Amino acid sequence: xxxxxxxxxxxxxxxxxxxxxxxxxxxxxxxxxxxxxxxxxxxxxxxxxxxxxxxxxxxxxxxxxxxxxxxxxxxxxxxxxxxxxxxxxxxxxxxxxxxxxxxxxxxxxxxxxxxxxxxxxxxxxxxxxxxxxxxxxxxxxxxxxxxxxxxxxxxxxxxxxxxxxxxxxxxxxxxxxxxxxxxxxxxxxxxxxxxxxxxxxxxxxxxxxxxxxxxxxxxxxxxx
Amino acid sequence: xxxxxxxxxxxxxxxxxxxxxxxxxxxxxxxxxxxxxxxxxxxxxxxxxxxxxxxxxxxxxxxxxxxxxxxxxxxxxxxxxxxxxxxxxxxxxxxxxxxxxxxxxxxxxxxxxxxxxxxxxxxxxxxxxxxxxxxxxxxxxxxxxxxxxxxxxxxxxxxxxxxxxxxxxxxxxxxxxxxxxxxxxxxxxxxxxxxxxxxxxxxxxxxxxxxxxxxxxxxxxxxx
DNA sequence: CAGGATCCACTATTGGATCCCG
DNA sequence: CGGGATCCAATAGTGGATCCTG
Numbered sequence: 001x002x003x004x005x006x007x008x009x010x011x012x013x014x015x016x017x018x019x020x021x022x023x024x025x026x027x028x029x030x031x032x033x034x035x036x037x038x039x040x041x042x043x044x045x046x047x048x049x050x051x052x053x054x055x056x057x058x059x060x061x062x063x064x065x066x067x068x069x070x071x072x073x074x075x076x077x078x079x080x081x082x083x084x085x086x087x088x089x090x091x092x093x094x095x096x097x098x099x100x101x102x103x104x105x106x107x108x109x110x111x112x113x114x115x116x117x118x119x120x121x122x123x124x125x126x127x128x129x130x131x132x133x134x135x136x137x138x139x140x141x142x143x144x145x146x147x148x149x150x151x152x153x154x155x156x157x158x159x160x161x162x163x164x165x166x167x168x169x170x171x172x173x174x175x176x177x178x179x180x181x182x183x184x185x186x187x188x189x190x191x192x193x194x195x196x197x198x199x200x201x202x203x204x205x206x207x208x209x210x211x212x213x214x215x216x217x218x219x220x221x222x223x224x
Numbered sequence: 225x226x227x228x229x230x231x232x233x234x235x236x237x238x239x240x241x242x243x244x245x246x247x248x249x250x251x252x253x254x255x256x257x258x259x260x261x262x263x264x265x266x267x268x269x270x271x272x273x274x275x276x277x278x279x280x281x282x283x284x285x286x287x288x289x290x291x292x293x294x295x296x297x298x299x300x301x302x303x304x305x306x307x308x309x310x311x312x313x314x315x316x317x318x319x320x321x322x323x324x325x326x327x328x329x330x331x332x333x334x335x336x337x338x339x340x341x342x343x344x345x346x347x348x349x350x351x352x353x354x355x356x357x358x359x360x361x362x363x364x365x366x367x368x369x370x371x372x373x374x375x376x377x378x379x380x381x382x383x384x385x386x387x388x389x390x391x392x393x394x395x396x397x398x399x400x401x402x403x404x405x406x407x408x409x410x411x412x413x414x415x416x417x418x419x420x421x422x423x424x425x426x427x428x429x430x431x432x433x434x435x436x437x438x439x440x441x442x443x444x445x446x447x448x
Numbered sequence: 449c450a451g452g453a454t455c456c457a458c459t460a461t462t463g464g465a466t467c468c469c470g
Numbered sequence: 471c472g473g474g475a476t477c478c479a480a481t482a483g484t485g486g487a488t489c490c491t492g
Contacts, residue, residue: 039454039455040454040455040488040489041489041490042454042490043452043454043455043489044451044453044490045452045490045491046453047451047452047453048451048452048453048490048491051452061450061451074452074453075452075453077453077454085454086453086454086455087453087454087485088453089451089453089454091450091451092449092451122454124455169485169486170484170486171484177485179484179485179487180486180487180488181450181451182487182488183449183487183488183489183490184487184488184489185486185487185488187449189449202486202487203450210483210484263476263477264466264467264476264477265467265468266467266468266475267466267467267468267474267476268467268469268473268475268476269468269469269474270475270476271473271475272468272469272473272474275474285472285473298475299474299475301475301476309476310475310477311463311475312475313473313475315473316471316472316473346476348477393463393464394462394463394464395462395463401463403462403463403465404463404464404465404466405472405473406466406471407465407466407468407471408467409464409465409466411471413471426464426465427471427472429472429473431463433462434461434462
């Protein structure tokens, strides 16, 4: 029982609000997805269930989840005090093709232009099926948020373009960071080094820091 | 060999600059103070040595260290990267007499009006006698720094005045915090509770958070 | 492999406890 | 006890590693 694609933003929001309070177990049953008991076996399952329940356009992966609305869906795990427990994955990095892109053309910019955050109330010791869906929040980055994202993105993408990948660590970036994005630490892919030769490096992605998404959610709640 | 009281700010600063680079062992010998090898046996010894070496007016404890100059002396331990390793003690709190004081009349305000910071380069594994004195920095809180200190002080002193001492923890306060200040956790002193009756509570003091003094020192270095 | 993410060992932080001296 | 502070066990934070599905 997967939902059809919502036709308007209002329809999408109404559906999302209707899911608030349900457990992942209940929602999983609705869309015929089994929810593992142990969290380590269910990474990503909340996101997949919500895609189905809300009618996201599957399998068009360079596009936002809701193509015609231009909206990206992100589930975000909150601790009991309401703060994000984790960073938020934005997109993978093509290490060989960052040189000739600017901010407004970047995947990060486009992915974050409009995001529907669906919180999952996720105390670390609570089994996955018992975790509850929270109230959704639709985000468009403010001017100030854009400025911070852009500053980090420009610094990081310049390093990547210059072949400095091996000097990048998760420490860099105030709100946006670069971290490994792979099945394991042994994964490798090609990237140009500082002299343009090939080097093999671990695949990476952009992530939003928890402190940033916390501030975003707080702002959206206040304006609600 | 204790120095006489310096007569001008310039004289005090000149003396402090002249001490930069010396080890605590060397400086201790000059003022006839033995410096224990183990840091745990020498809490406070750096401060006492520098008081003597710079000619601080001893034993007038409601006053600044340099009475006629209105300057308070604080040694501050830095890690190898130059960041403060510890919070900075400001003053003890008289729990029974905070109700009728305002910020400009407070001990915190007066203690921090003008502070001579003398850094001690203090890698945690370096024996006390081998630690070196750093370059001094004279601080008067900026407008912004005042604002932050005042905001924290007003919130905390109001809690104390209302008898809410037992709800105060070191978590409160962005730049100024309240923490125990006693020989041991069993020390107790009288304080009024929320109904004005007596309660026995652990003695406490105001402290500056390390992040705040780090920002202060950075600002002073840039303007140097 | 790319997209959906979270895990968790390690490091950094810190706040309550403590130490010395006069 | 008040002034000079730092110690250090416990917690918070995080960044590199990992898990599942189609």
